[in-house]
Amino acid sequence: MSDRLLLTDLSFEELQSWLDRLGEPPFRAQQVFSWIYSALVPEFGAMTNLSVSLRHRLSEAAVLSSLSPLEQVTSADGLTTKELLQLRDDETIESVLMRYEGRQTTCLSSQVGCAVGCPFCATGQSGFKRNLTSGEIVDQVLHFARQLQEAGSTITNVVLMGMGEPLANYDATWKAVRTLNNARGFRLGARRFTISTVGIVPGIRKMAEEGLEVGLAVSLHAPNDALRDQLVPVNRRYPLSELISACRDYTSKTSRRLTFEYALIQGVNDGLQLAHELGTLLHGMLCHVNLIPVNRTPGCDYRPASRDTIMAFRRELNNYGIANTVRLGRGVDIQAGCGQLRSRRLAQVG
Numbered sequence: 001m002s003d004r005l006l007l008t009d010l011s012f013e014e015l016q017s018w019l020d021r022l023g024e025p026p027f028r029a030q031q032v033f034s035w036i037y038s039a040l041v042p043e044f045g046a047m048t049n050l051s052v053s054l055r056h057r058l059s060e061a062a063v064l065s066s067l068s069p070l071e072q073v074t075s076a077d078g079l080t081t082k083e084l085l086q087l088r089d090d091e092t093i094e095s096v097l098m099r100y101e102g103r104q105t106t107c108l109s110s111q112v113g114c115a116v117g118c119p120f121c122a123t124g125q126s127g128f129k130r131n132l133t134s135g136e137i138v139d140q141v142l143h144f145a146r147q148l149q150e151a152g153s154t155i156t157n158v159v160l161m162g163m164g165e166p167l168a169n170y171d172a173t174w175k176a177v178r179t180l181n182n183a184r185g186f187r188l189g190a191r192r193f194t195i196s197t198v199g200i201v202p203g204i205r206k207m208a209e210e211g212l213e214v215g216l217a218v219s220l221h222a223p224n225d226a227l228r229d230q231l232v233p234v235n236r237r238y239p240l241s242e243l244i245s246a247c248r249d250y251t252s253k254t255s256r257r258l259t260f261e262y263a264l265i266q267g268v269n270d271g272l273q274l275a276h277e278l279g280t281l282l283h284g285m286l287c288h289v290n291l292i293p294v295n296r297t298p299g300c301d302y303r304p305a306s307r308d309t310i311m312a313f314r315r316e317l318n319n320y321g322i323a324n325t326v327r328l329g330r331g332v333d334i335q336a337g338c339g340q341l342r343s344r345r346l347a348q349v350g
């Protein structure tokens with residue numbers, strides 16, 4: 001593994017101190033930061049307002065990306081592309097680019113694997129390897145932003161819904177958000193980010209204090225503790241009462257509507273009684289429920305709820321005045337479900 005510094009791991013201020021230690025003048029940091037986050041150059045050689053000898057010194061000491069693309073799949077409609085990317089220690093992650101309704105959204109991984117172990121999730125089933133660094137998270141965005149730049153387009157939205165639990169890697173995730181939000185460079189507005197969490201309560205409470213109106217999605221999947229303990233094992237540590245209270249505080253502090261993700265699994269969490277319980281639990285909250293027929297994953301018997309069941313479930317939520325949508329398996333043909341491409345490859349090489 002390269003021991004060169006990954007520049008995207010540095011905040012603007014850290015970049016400034018690093019260049020200062022190399023004997024560079026104070027304005028150098030802004031030049032380099034702009035090359036990385038505005039011009040999106042992939043190599044130091046392209047930083048043409050730096051001297052050739054400085055470009056050479058920088059490339060000996062540092063790298064601009066941690067990622068090498070290994071495999072790419074595009075959905076039949078051409079709108080979703082998923083990539084398997086290799087990190088500098090040869091671990092792999094998945095990232096997705098979606099182009100819908102005038103938006104270009106990238107879905108990022110925050111960890112290699114995940115320790116939470118939700119039974120329906122391919123990433124959870126593959127176990128936990130390590131946290132990503134902030135630069136490795138940032139690099140996924142820059143990777144797709146460079147592809148879009150060639151077509152005269154840009155990233156408009158970033159969601160942390162790929163592999164891993166972002167709030168179990170809180171510091172790196174937030175540093176990445178702040179780096180991409182920085183007005184000196186990439187300038188992506190705070191409201192363009194959504195962090196999806198399985199419900200790590202201290203992380204949600206900490207996010208509420210950050211002073212950035214980042215979107216929060218909570219993977220609920222069940223309206224009572226007995227069922228949620230099975231589907232989302234971390235519920236035993238952070239039960240629903242604590243989770244919902246943290247969610248309410250988040251919406252009141254950020255004035256942002258929260259999203260609840262609910263993967264509908266046939267015969268497990270799709271009954272009308274559960275829709276009624278969910279309605280009661282969320283009644284009066286500034287929220288939106290995203291109903292997703294569960295994606296099938298190898299080694300797990302769960303099947304997606306039927307269309308009729310989903311419609312009945314929706315009607316019940318409507319009765320409680322809870323806004324909801326059904327997200328129909330986008331990119332199912334490219335195994336866009338969390339962690340599926342990586343699992344397939346691990347199975348092939350293992």
Ligand code: SAH
Pocket residue numbers: 114120121122160161162163164165166196197198217218219261263292293294295296297337338
């Ligand atoms: N760890 C975070 C973010 C990554 S998972 C979290 O759990 O929220 C992103 C989303 O994909 C979560 O809502 C998760 O529940 C969902 N997901 C994982 N496997 C799935 C599957 N097989 N079908 C449908 N949704 C799935």
Ligand code: SF4
Pocket residue numbers: 114115116117118121122123124125162163164165198219338
């Ligand atoms: Fe981890 Fe999220 Fe998958 Fe659960 S759904 S195992 S928290 S990545």
